[in-house]
Amino acid sequence: MRLIDNLRNRSDRGRPATTGHDRPASLPLRWADLSVDTCADHPTMLADIAARRFDGITVSGVYSAEECDHAIATMAQHTDEMTPATFGPMLGTPLAELGRNPDATDRSSYYDQADRARARQIEAFGFDPFERVAAALQPMAGELTVTTPTEDGRRYQSGNVRWMEPGRGGLKAHVGNEFALQGDWTTAHLREVTQIRDHYSWFVVLQPPEEGGALSVFDLLYESHRPADPTWGATGRNDADFDDLPARKVAPEAGTLVCFGGGWRWHRVDKIEGSRPRVTFGGFAGPSTDGTTINAWF
Numbered sequence: 001m002r003l004i005d006n007l008r009n010r011s012d013r014g015r016p017a018t019t020g021h022d023r024p025a026s027l028p029l030r031w032a033d034l035s036v037d038t039c040a041d042h043p044t045m046l047a048d049i050a051a052r053r054f055d056g057i058t059v060s061g062v063y064s065a066e067e068c069d070h071a072i073a074t075m076a077q078h079t080d081e082m083t084p085a086t087f088g089p090m091l092g093t094p095l096a097e098l099g100r101n102p103d104a105t106d107r108s109s110y111y112d113q114a115d116r117a118r119a120r121q122i123e124a125f126g127f128d129p130f131e132r133v134a135a136a137l138q139p140m141a142g143e144l145t146v147t148t149p150t151e152d153g154r155r156y157q158s159g160n161v162r163w164m165e166p167g168r169g170g171l172k173a174h175v176g177n178e179f180a181l182q183g184d185w186t187t188a189h190l191r192e193v194t195q196i197r198d199h200y201s202w203f204v205v206l207q208p209p210e211e212g213g214a215l216s217v218f219d220l221l222y223e224s225h226r227p228a229d230p231t232w233g234a235t236g237r238n239d240a241d242f243d244d245l246p247a248r249k250v251a252p253e254a255g256t257l258v259c260f261g262g263g264w265r266w267h268r269v270d271k272i273e274g275s276r277p278r279v280t281f282g283g284f285a286g287p288s289t290d291g292t293t294i295n296a297w298f
Ligand SMILES: O=C(O)CCC(=O)C(=O)O
Pocket: 162, 171, 176, 201, 202, 203, 215, 262, 267, 268, 269, 280, 282, 283
């Protein structure tokens, strides 16, 4: 698999202010484009996003292009271990999948697969890729420590790798609170230790697509917007009603971290075009209930 050329300047900065529908193509959401060297200038950023005072950030330089290239080439050798999703395969199985397994009686199978996925990630990158994410977020976390929670010594999956293939529709419009607030036994321990309402969504782009595939962040909040199709099925949902809504388009180059209020702000991954999958490493995070850490999980 070939990593693509530098896609610098593909974020919405500099894009035309209107679409063919005479609607704004980008919104003045409260968003900052940072680099790993400038994160320390924003020590309250994660608290501000959690409190809905700020919408999101990009942080460039979390991985190098060579690290992304190497990781993708290595992980591509393990397609047999990947979990199918509507958009393509994933290396690492979401906690939410546990509830769909009628044989599961506890979370041990989730922790087992989290261990396997982490080992594959470390093998592919040559280091634990979440450690770099945590190091980038840490200066913006105030007194809190960015980490991954454990249950009886078993570690949650910090994030998974998503191959979003062209022609499969991207990831339909959603908002994290739709799912996070359902609260069955699969998330019972997570909810004890982590505030999952209004969680952060984060991902690092490992390979941008050729065309499309931007993260669209809409000027719509969880409480104040009902989608035309309220259900989420095996293929996601029909989100055509979002097509002409103004959105901030976030489409950074490989190695850039995106962290935003995905729990409370409607968003989607636009349809992916061209011949190359969009590949990201990502997950969710939220402040711990004891007020000491920011916990990442997937
Ligand atoms: O991986 C992505 O780009 C999508 C992230 C997302 O939609 C989410 O975390 O809710």
